[in-house]
Amino acid sequence: MDRIIMHADINAFFASVEQQCNPALKGKPVAVIGSRKRTVITTASYEARAQGVRTGMNKYEGKRFCPGLIFIVGNNRKYIDTSTRIISIFRDYTPEVDVFSIDEAFLDITGSLTLFKGAENIALSIKKRIKDSLGLTCSIGIAPNRLLAKLASGLEKPDGLVIIKQHEISGLMETMPVGKLCGIGGKIEACLKAIGIITCGDLGRYPVDLLKRRFGIVGEKLHNMGLGIDNSAVISQEKEEDVKSVGHSMTLSKDISDIKSIRRYLLQLSEMVGRRARRYGYSGRTVVLTVRYKDFTTFSKRSSIQKYINNSLDIYRISLGILGSLRLRQAVRLLGVGLTNLVRCSQMPLFIENEKYDKLVNSMDMINDRYGEFTVTYGALLSISKGSGVISPSWRPAGVRRVEVE
Amino acid sequence: MITNIDELIKVGAVFGSEKNMRPVWFIWNRTRYDIKSVTYSWMSREGRAVTYNFSVTDGKTLYEICYNAETLSWKLTAVETE
Numbered sequence: 046m047d048r049i050i051m052h053a054d055i056n057a058f059f060a061s062v063e064q065q066c067n068p069a070l071k072g073k074p075v076a077v078i079g080s081r082k083r084t085v086i087t088t089a090s091y092e093a094r095a096q097g098v099r100t101g102m103n104k105y106e107g108k109r110f111c112p113g114l115i116f117i118v119g120n121n122r123k124y125i126d127t128s129t130r131i132i133s134i135f136r137d138y139t140p141e142v143d144v145f146s147i148d149e150a151f152l153d154i155t156g157s158l159t160l161f162k163g164a165e166n167i168a169l170s171i172k173k174r175i176k177d178s179l180g181l182t183c184s185i186g187i188a189p190n191r192l193l194a195k196l197a198s199g200l201e202k203p204d205g206l207v208i209i210k211q212h213e214i215s216g217l218m219e220t221m222p223v224g225k226l227c228g229i230g231g232k233i234e235a236c237l238k239a240i241g242i243i244t245c246g247d248l249g250r251y252p253v254d255l256l257k258r259r260f261g262i263v264g265e266k267l268h269n270m271g272l273g274i275d276n277s278a279v280i281s282q283e284k285e286e287d288v289k290s291v292g293h294s295m296t297l298s299k300d301i302s303d304i305k306s307i308r309r310y311l312l313q314l315s316e317m318v319g320r321r322a323r324r325y326g327y328s329g330r331t332v333v334l335t336v337r338y339k340d341f342t343t344f345s346k347r348s349s350i351q352k353y354i355n356n357s358l359d360i361y362r363i364s365l366g367i368l369g370s371l372r373l374r375q376a377v378r379l380l381g382v383g384l385t386n387l388v389r390c391s392q393m394p395l396f397i398e399n400e401k402y403d404k405l406v407n408s409m410d411m412i413n414d415r416y417g418e419f420t421v422t423y424g425a426l427l428s429i430s431k432g433s434g435v436i437s438p439s440w441r442p443a444g445v446r447r448v449e450v451e
Numbered sequence: 452m453i454t455n456i457d458e459l460i461k462v463g464a465v466f467g468s469e470k471n472m473r474p475v476w477f478i479w480n481r482t483r484y485d486i487k488s489v490t491y492s493w494m495s496r497e498g499r500a501v502t503y504n505f506s507v508t509d510g511k512t513l514y515e516i517c518y519n520a521e522t523l524s525w526k527l528t529a530v531e532t533e
Contacts, residue, residue: 062491065490065491066490066491066506066513067490067506067513067531068490068508069513069531117453118453122493122495122504123491123493123495123504125495126493126494126495127493179491180491413498414498414499415498415499416497416498416499416500417497417498417500418498420498
């Protein structure tokens with residue numbers, strides 16, 4: 046039986062939520078930004094997009110394109126709750142929901158077609174429920190695979206519904222620009238253009254061997270993409286592979302060179318990583334430190350140890366060791382700490398000192414679980430902002446990928 | 452522009468049968484504000500405490516109020532000002 050995949054994308058998600066909260070913003074150019082100093086536009090309303098405002102622009106760029114642009118400091122908790130409610134609506138139609146990001150998901154509705162009288166009915170019902178309960182619109186694409194479903198949802202925005210049937214694929218792909226496909230970014234598009242490939246039709250016809258020679262193993266995938274073939278499955282969270290790492294990073298409010306401040310941020314990040322690892326029962330034996338300089342040069346360095354750890358101070362000490370092995374050449378813009386080589390258990394303490402320390406950490410965790418993150422923390426962290434300020438692309442509504450935000 | 456307030460307030464609310472609640476009025480600084488509409492609502496957590504947040508308007512101004520299900524208290528969290 047042919048699969049039927051749906052891709053649903055909430056239109057201008059954060060900006061639409063804000064327009065819904067404050068009706069005075071409806072119909073106006075709105076940009077949602079972060080609360081920190083060096084923030085960028087995370088979402089722009091369609092009215093702002095019409096004037097050239099794009100995600101990733103800073104406030105000044107946004108104003109340059111649209112002098113009347115209204116900035117709203119985003120409320121991540123509001124968006125996370127809204128996303129969780131939308132995903133819950135999706136799950137009323139199929140258990141096969143693959144949350145792609147906070148505002149989009151793939152649904153395998155193959156097994157639900159009879160129950161809900163067809164794919165179009167499911168789509169219309171989902172759109173109505175989201176509109177009625179939250180006031181938001183979404184664009185939905187329905188197709189035989191993920192690649193085409195995602196393509197379809199992008200063809201009519203906002204509030205669209207596009208269905209691509211099997212017999213329509215070759216005709217549609219013939220003239221479709223390759224850049225419209227999810228997975229073909231600006232760089233690959235430019236490389237393809239250099240060899241005369243503009244449309245998906247061109248890509249599908251191009252000899253696979255030549256694509257492989259130029260792009261390596263991706264060559265065959267590109268060939269299939271050109272033909273509209275994608276055999277990847279819709280993987281619900283329950284079936285997802287276990288996580289491979291737990292990490293946090295933060296762009297600092299200003300570039301810093303002062304090693305004392307860098308250490309303090311590393312302690313904060315280590316605590317965030319340790320807390321999340323402990324909450325979900327993970328330990329790891331490799332710590333990864335990521336540094337981005339003020340000129341955006343970014344690199345990571347890792348250090349592995351024999352035993353598995355998830356105590357924040359252990360993570361911190363190893364990240365300090367990595368930091369000590371580096372010669373920082375510029376002021377630091379971003380820091381990240383990650384824990385990898387994970388296993389789902391923690392090592393029993395062998396010595397009384399370790400046992401005491403584990404009990405202390407456990408008590409701190411219990412207090413923070415009860416009263417909120419960083420209620421009890423290290424003295425060095427008292428004066429800096431706490432928690433994650435951004436919703437990461439790998440955010441998921443439950444489990445270790447659900448990162449609590451400020 | 453949103454101005455953060457974070458003050459305890461008195462609220463009259465209707466608790467429905469389907470786990471929903473609707474604030475109807477609130478008193479802040481000895482003034483009663485009748486809520487014309489709830490424009491949006493969302494839930495959040497602070498530790499174990501669950502808070503129910505509402506964007507509400509009295510027809511003139513937009514307010515954000517929240518109910519803490521742990522302490523059974525209401526707060527005015529923010530006001531939209533010009």
